[in-house]
Amino acid sequence: MFHKEGYKIMIITAIILIAINIITYNLINIYWLKFGILILSLLLFILILQFFRNPKRNTPKNNEHILAPVDGKVVAIEEVYEKEYFKDKRIQISIFMSPINVHVTRHPVGGTVTYSKYHPGKFLVAWHPKSSEENERTTVVVKNEVTGEILYRQIAGALAKRIVNYAEVDAVVEQGSDSGFIKFGSRVDVLVPVGTKIQVELNQKVKGGISVIADFER
Structure with a gap:
């Protein structure tokens, strides 16, 4: 579950990273470099996802x-x-x-x-x-x-x-x-x-x- 404040950033980040990988796939012929950019893109996106996570909390309500x-x-x-x-x-x-x-x-x-x-x-x-x-x-x-x-x-x-x-x-x-x-x-x-x-x-x-x-x- 993710917080609503992160939806826009997550979508924009995904679009940018996909575009970067499409461009590098078509323009770069070095396999390890293309693979490295893909891995870095996935890691960055995972970091963004974990930052905006919104875990459900069962709060023990007590006014004291x-x-x-x-x-x-x-x-x-x-x-x-x-x-x-x-x-x-x-x-x-x-x-x-x-x-x-x-x-x-x-x-x-x-x-x-x-x-x-x-x-x-x-x-x-x-x-x-x-x-x-x-x-x-x-x-x-x-x-x-x-x-x-x-x-x-x-x-x-x-x-x-x-x-x-x-x-x-x-x-x-x-x-x-x-x-x-x-x-x-x-x-x-x-x-x-x-x-x-x-x-x-x-x-x-x-x-x-x-x-x-x-x-x-x-």
């Missing part, structure tokens, strides 16, 4: 749990001052996605979208300290009666050139449902209230819509 919004590795757990929306201190959990990770962004909690904003910006590497403030990004806040307002931020990296965000203010969303997509490498930050019980560690690998990264269980 905050789930990882994306697949990747936890690269930061730190107290920060969130100055765009809350304007107070929050615990930031940052998850880095490599180009081989699934890049679907999922809602970490269910509830009502109270804020959704796109910010144009730079394309610093995703682990750069200033990437969360200077890179192209989207900020979304979802509110429910248990967790209150939870903010998550899609951040473009050096390879990511387009962020897709489906969250609209006042929309009611389900935990684990499709929230957007980031093309070709990036990071997502989740900001939770200070004192929230964190359930992940640095360098831990997580799965979007499955792994619990924090909870409000009493």
